[in-house]
Amino acid sequence: MERTIKNTAVLEICSSSVKFAVGYSEGRVPHVLYYKKFPLSGFVKDGQIPNPIALGEALAPYLNIEDEELKLKVDPKEINFVVPPIGFQVFQNDKTTNVVRDTVEQLDISNVTLMLKRDGVPNGSYLVDIVPDAFVIGNGRQYSNPPIGERAEYLTLFAKIFTLPDAIYSSYVQAAQSAGLRVIHSSVATQCAAMMVKSEGNLPGTYFYIDMGAHLTTVSLIGNNSPFASLYFPLGGDDLTEKIAKAFEISFEEAETLKKKYGYDERTFAYPSPIFKKDVDGGKKTISQTQLNTLIQEFFGSYNAYIKNAINTLVENQAKAQNMADKSPFASLPLVISGGTSLLKGIDKLLGDFGGRNVHKYMPKTLGARDPGATNILGLIVLGGEYRGTLEDNYHGISSLTRGSKKED
Numbered sequence: 370m371e372r373t374i375k376n377t378a379v380l381e382i383c384s385s386s387v388k389f390a391v392g393y394s395e396g397r398v399p400h401v402l403y404y405k406k407f408p409l410s411g412f413v414k415d416g417q418i419p420n421p422i423a424l425g426e427a428l429a430p431y432l433n434i435e436d437e438e439l440k441l442k443v444d445p446k447e448i449n450f451v452v453p454p455i456g457f458q459v460f461q462n463d464k465t466t467n468v469v470r471d472t473v474e475q476l477d478i479s480n481v482t483l484m485l486k487r488d489g490v491p492n493g494s495y496l497v498d499i500v501p502d503a504f505v506i507g508n509g510r511q512y513s514n515p516p517i518g519e520r521a522e523y524l525t526l527f528a529k530i531f532t533l534p535d536a537i538y539s540s541y542v543q544a545a546q547s548a549g550l551r552v553i554h555s556s557v558a559t560q561c562a563a564m565m566v567k568s569e570g571n572l573p574g575t576y577f578y579i580d581m582g583a584h585l586t587t588v589s590l591i592g593n594n595s596p597f598a599s600l601y602f603p604l605g606g607d608d609l610t611e612k613i614a615k616a617f618e619i620s621f622e623e624a625e626t627l628k629k630k631y632g633y634d635e636r637t638f639a640y641p642s643p644i645f646k647k648d649v650d651g652g653k654k655t656i657s658q659t660q661l662n663t664l665i666q667e668f669f670g671s672y673n674a675y676i677k678n679a680i681n682t683l684v685e686n687q688a689k690a691q692n693m694a695d696k697s698p699f700a701s702l703p704l705v706i707s708g709g710t711s712l713l714k715g716i717d718k719l720l721g722d723f724g725g726r727n728v729h730k731y732m733p734k735t736l737g738a739r740d741p742g743a744t745n746i747l748g749l750i751v752l753g754g755e756y757r758g759t760l761e762d763n764y765h766g767i768s769s770l771t772r773g774s775k776k777e778d
Contacts, residue, residue, distance in 0.1 A: 376402065377753035379746045380550070381451035381558070382418075382541060384584035385410040385607055387428055388743060391445075392750045397568040399750040401737040407431045415603040416455040416585050418540040425547020432548060449753060450555045451745045452497065452541050454587050454599035456534040457557055461502075462488060465525040473506065473524055478515045481526040494532040495539070497555055500595065502527045529595065531557055554753075559589045559596040561748030565733065566705060567594040568751050572729055576703045577680055580744075581710035583607040586672075588679035590687060591705075598686060600679040606710035609668045616664055617656055619647070627656070632714025633665045634658055669719040677723065703727040709742040 381388040387409045392401040409431075412424040432445055464484040468477050482499060490496050504512045506521035516524075542552050562580060566572050578589045578596075582605045589599040606628075614624035623645070631644050645656035684699045704726050706716070711730055713719070720728060733739055733747050 375753075377750050378445040378448045379451065379749045379753075380445075380448045380545065381746050382409075382413065382424070382428075382544060383742075384413045384416075384582060384605065386583070386742075387431060388746050389432065389434075389445075390738065390743070390746045390750065392747075394751045394753055397751055399565075399568070399735050399738075399747045401735055401747070401750070403434065404738040404740075404743060404746075405431075405434070406740075406742065412544075413584075416453045416601060417537060418544055421540045421543035422547045424544040425549075428544065429548040432550070445550060447551045447553045448545065449749050450541065450545060450552045451558050451561055451749055452533060452538060452555050453585070453601075454533075454557050454559045454589065454596075455537045455601060457559065457596075457599045458491075458494065458532045459597055460490075460530040460532070461527075462530055463525060463527040464488075465523055467523050468506075468521050471520055473516050473519050473521055475515075475517065477524050478504075478517070478526075481524055485526065485528055485530065490530065490532045493535055495535040496530065497533055497538065497557055498531045498560070500529045500531060500560070502529060502595075531560065531596075533557065556749050556752055557596070557599075558745045559587065559591075559599050561745040561752060562589075562707065563591045563594055563596055563748070564751050565744050565748035566591075566731060568748075569734060572705055572731065573703055576705045576729075577683070577726075579676060579704060579706045579708075581605060581706060581708035583709065586675070586708075586710075588676060588683065590683045598683055600682060602675045602679065604672060604675060605708075606713065609665065609710075609713075612668055613661070613664055617645075617654070617660075619645070619654075619656075623647075627661060628665075628713065631658060631661060632716075633662055633719055634715060635662070635718070665713075665715075665719065669721070673719075673721050673723075676720075680723070700724060701726070703729060705729045705731050707731040707741040707744045709740075711741050 376391050376393050379390045385408065387407045390401055390404040392399050409427060412418060412427065418424055462485055464481050466477060466481040466484060485499050486496065504516050505525040506516055506519055507523050545552050562578055574594045575592050578591050580587045584605045584607050585601055585603055586605050587599050587601040590597045610621060610625045610628055613628060614621050627645060641657060643655040644658050644661065647654045684696055688696050704723060706728060717728065731744065732741055733744055735747055738747055
């Protein structure tokens, strides 16, 4: 019998770009059929969307895709959506239900999930997802996936409840809807990233995850491959570019080229040449690597302070939540960095010392999307092949995707 593979269309709206992908997951490995990052700036401010309708209208033309070289046509109507962890909160909860018949069926899973959903969330919050930690049946046996077909009298579901402020969530969904899309499932970016890191299996399961974006950086505590809490600050790679542009009185595009091409480079040369030359008002403007290094160092002095403060706050909050007097278990947790800014040359030295923590730079290995900026959407493709837990039991978004024959000349 031939197995049908369902393609998932995934969308992520960021500060300076929109990322779109179509793919599927097999064995927790994402396979990408199409991935594109479109520049789209000025619509998102500090992770919030002041005018969702205008963003949706600007986004719509990018989503009807026809790639002759790949013989691929994508016209998505339903998408899975990555939402940022702005105001992200995680709650633990559990519910128990009697099994309707002698063995666990899908109806029992739906019943216990509905019980969790009915508990509600704090005022002003939106329930984004219910993520199972464990299913436990009457004899005490635990399962990570629904124990369909197992004999039991009752079923308990231990789960994490993921919420976002309703205003944040609604603005992102409204932007997608204004672009003519129906959002069938949403996942918080931190959850997607944790799933992607887990799928490759070569990094620790408990760590601090730093998503280094264009104008927004999030710092998250990941425990046993699942997010526990996130904080953010409005600073990222484009802010560094703007600093370079202003200091050297050059355009944003010229500053971006300098940043990406040269980055932070401590090498010394006997006869160093300028890294930038330009005729300006009858004279010549030159910029050296040393000058660029100084500016980047200044930026990361502040940037690192924000990261350290976020880590300390996450530790304090988690220790308080768990009544932990001893915080030493957090002291050795490594950092995993990703996002577009993690590609900056010299980033390992620029991040400096975080109390002796190991720093791992994460780069997806997926063909067609070897880009740390694609981590979240790849993670959501993986989640599309997992048990969703939940609000849409195993419901996968199917994009309208066709492959045609290339016309002969």
